[in-house]
Amino acid sequence: MNSVNSMLQRDPLAEAVICLAEAAIGREHLTLGEILEAVGSQGPSLAAALLVLPFLQPIPLMGLSSPMGLAIALLGVGIVRGREVKIPARIASVKLPVGSVLKLTECLGAFELKLKPYLKSETGPNSHTLSGGVRKFLGSMIVIHGALLALPLPIPFSNSMPAWMCFFAALTVLFSSRRLLIVSAALVLGNIIFWASLTIGAVWGSTSLVEWLGTKFT
Numbered sequence: 001m002n003s004v005n006s007m008l009q010r011d012p013l014a015e016a017v018i019c020l021a022e023a024a025i026g027r028e029h030l031t032l033g034e035i036l037e038a039v040g041s042q043g044p045s046l047a048a049a050l051l052v053l054p055f056l057q058p059i060p061l062m063g064l065s066s067p068m069g070l071a072i073a074l075l076g077v078g079i080v081r082g083r084e085v086k087i088p089a090r091i092a093s094v095k096l097p098v099g100s101v102l103k104l105t106e107c108l109g110a111f112e113l114k115l116k117p118y119l120k121s122e123t124g125p126n127s128h129t130l131s132g133g134v135r136k137f138l139g140s141m142i143v144i145h146g147a148l149l150a151l152p153l154p155i156p157f158s159n160s161m162p163a164w165m166c167f168f169a170a171l172t173v174l175f176s177s178r179r180l181l182i183v184s185a186a187l188v189l190g191n192i193i194f195w196a197s198l199t200i201g202a203v204w205g206s207t208s209l210v211e212w213l214g215t216k217f218t
Contacts, residue, residue, distance in 0.1 A: 069150025
């Protein structure tokens with residue numbers, strides 16, 4: 001709890017950390033719905049940034065990516081609409097170990113500490129917030145990439161590529177950062193290249209297989 005207590009004075013994670021720590025008392029698991037409820041006061045962008053953390057590594061988590069990806073996509077809808085959206089009961093009932101949830105929160109808090117000096121110049125009196133159109137664009141990208149994350153594909157980086165985009169898009173909205181917007185745009189381009197290459201490779205491989213089978217059995 002010392003690591004949690006050291007985070008309480010930081011914004012925008014402080015309230016979410018307190019709520020998650022309180023919800024975790026005496027519990028072994030928290031449902032996805034309970035996690036979203038705990039961080040709901042901070043908005044869907046914080047929830048999306050938190051939920052996407054397990055997928056930033058290259059190995060697909062097929063049993064978990066589908067419900068989490070759909071939840072993240074729905075949070076993207078919330079960003080587009082400017083308000084919270086209701087998560088279906090089947091997705092909200094997915095259970096996560098309390099220890100893992102708190103560890104993810106601490107990881108996000110540690111990342112925020114490293115990120116704040118980079119964003120310091122954007123938080124002064126002359127700083128600007130993102131326009132509504134930009135927020136809707138980022139929310140739409142989270143919807144699309146959350147859906148891609150939900151695909152049960154046993155392919156390396158098929159989780160991490162959309163996850164990184166969702167992560168930085170959510171942080172861009174959370175901190176209203178134009179610098180992070182550039183990173184998010186670059187990740188959108190990277191995902192286009194990745195998924196286009198994957199699609200072309202799958203089509204080419206299927207065509208080659210059909211041609212090989214045709215020559216083999218004729």
